[in-house]
Amino acid sequence: MAQITLDKISKTYAATPALRDLSLDIADGEFFVLLGPTGAGKTTTLRLIAGLDKPTTGAVRIDGQDVVDWTAAQRDIALVFQYYSLYPRYTVRQNLEFPLKSRVHNYTQAEIDTRVNSASKILRIEHLLERKTDKLSGGEMQRVAIGRAIVREPRAFLMDEPLSNLDAKLREALRSELKDLQMKLGATFLFVTHDQIEAMSMGDRIGVLDEGRIAQIGTPYEIYNNPRSVFVASFVGSPAMNLVDATVRNGRLTALSGKLDIALSGAAGREAAGHNGPVTAGIRAEDVVVGPDGTAEAKVHHVENHGVELILTLRVDDHLFKATAPATVPIKIEDTVRFAWTADKVHCFDTNTGISFTHREKAAA
Numbered sequence: 287m288a289q290i291t292l293d294k295i296s297k298t299y300a301a302t303p304a305l306r307d308l309s310l311d312i313a314d315g316e317f318f319v320l321l322g323p324t325g326a327g328k329t330t331t332l333r334l335i336a337g338l339d340k341p342t343t344g345a346v347r348i349d350g351q352d353v354v355d356w357t358a359a360q361r362d363i364a365l366v367f368q369y370y371s372l373y374p375r376y377t378v379r380q381n382l383e384f385p386l387k388s389r390v391h392n393y394t395q396a397e398i399d400t401r402v403n404s405a406s407k408i409l410r411i412e413h414l415l416e417r418k419t420d421k422l423s424g425g426e427m428q429r430v431a432i433g434r435a436i437v438r439e440p441r442a443f444l445m446d447e448p449l450s451n452l453d454a455k456l457r458e459a460l461r462s463e464l465k466d467l468q469m470k471l472g473a474t475f476l477f478v479t480h481d482q483i484e485a486m487s488m489g490d491r492i493g494v495l496d497e498g499r500i501a502q503i504g505t506p507y508e509i510y511n512n513p514r515s516v517f518v519a520s521f522v523g524s525p526a527m528n529l530v531d532a533t534v535r536n537g538r539l540t541a542l543s544g545k546l547d548i549a550l551s552g553a554a555g556r557e558a559a560g561h562n563g564p565v566t567a568g569i570r571a572e573d574v575v576v577g578p579d580g581t582a583e584a585k586v587h588h589v590e591n592h593g594v595e596l597i598l599t600l601r602v603d604d605h606l607f608k609a610t611a612p613a614t615v616p617i618k619i620e621d622t623v624r625f626a627w628t629a630d631k632v633h634c635f636d637t638n639t640g641i642s643f644t645h646r647e648k649a650a651a
């Protein structure tokens with residue numbers, strides 16, 4: 287298995303910078319998720335690690351060895367794509383055998399059988415081995431595609447949105463299967479997605495990518511609870527974090543046309559200490575408490591029923607923000623409700639740079 291390092295990587299296509307000064311350390315046996323919107327540079331990163339492309343500047347290291355001049359075969363890293371790269375007229379068994387039959391390996395048929403049987407057992411596709419791959423469902427095809435990577439016993443697995451063509455239910459099932467698989471194999475996984483739920487539910491750590499740069503690296507908990515920037519705060523979490531223009535003065539935060547006025551406490555208080563002036567204030571919907579003890583009043587603009595809870599869009603003048611409420615609470619559009627922002631759950635971001643005050647202080651220290 288493998289530890290992967292990207293050291294100050296830049297990649298420019300013609301005049302387009304796809305990656306800028308990107309550094310990453312993926313530990314041996316880690317499930318690392320690279321998360322970012324379309325065009326952020328996720329596929330480019332995978333291609334550079336797999337050896338399908340070379341960086342313009344910077345080093346790619348596998349287990350400490352610089353592999354920039356190695357071919358893809360020498361790197362021995364499996365890449366699973368979002369599009370099924372299976373041979374439709376071949377059976378599942380033939381598809382799984384294919385990567386092992388190259389003359390480079392020289393495996394005996396007995397060795398090939400052992401690997402195919404073991405991979406199909408892990409993926410629970412033993413009953414499909416003699417079926418042609420064009421007679422499989424989407425989820426089965428995706429399992430076979432992953433099986434083709436597993437039989438090779440590569441040093442690491444790179445996965446480029448392998449679940450994106452599947453329906454929501456299957457995606458959810460395969461998410462936990464993939465995580466189980468990675469733990470069973472003890473393998474290094476680098477999984478690319480633009481879906482923050484996939485990233486949060488599978489990653490040991492997440493690297494958030496924005497326009498070719500790393501916006502933040504951290505555990506799902508850190509990324510969700512202590513986003514480094516407005517970009518990370520608004521990209522991770524559903525609903526996205528509420529972000530509003532606000533003013534901080536002497537530890538008090540004023541927002542929503544002055545109708546919200548709270549004394550910041552906890553991390554939020556420490557973040558804002560010594561700062562007087564405008565900020566971008568962020569708060570997660572679940573940290574907006576709706577109930578009679580609220581300190582301010584809002585109109586209910588919209589109600590989404592998510593089964594376990596309601597996602598409310600509240601309106602104060604022309605400011606909209608989201609809150610959650612138990613599904614049992616009878617709330618309807620245009621009701622007037624009281625609400626409060628949990629004072630120690632507020633995040634303050636610099637209005638110019640978008641960087642969180644906590645992270646800004648870390649950077650300056």
Ligand SMILES: Nc1ncnc2c1ncn2[C@@H]1O[C@H](COP(=O)(O)OP(=O)(O)OP(=O)(O)O)[C@@H](O)[C@H]1O
Nearest residue numbers: 299302304322323324325326327328329330331480
């Ligand atoms: N071969 C290429 N030639 C020119 N530009 C390219 C090439 N490959 C990628 N790019 C550009 O590099 C940037 C990053 O592309 P990349 O495919 O890595 O993004 P991505 O995050 O994987 O996006 P998506 O989620 O849409 O797959 C984009 O601006 C893209 O247009």
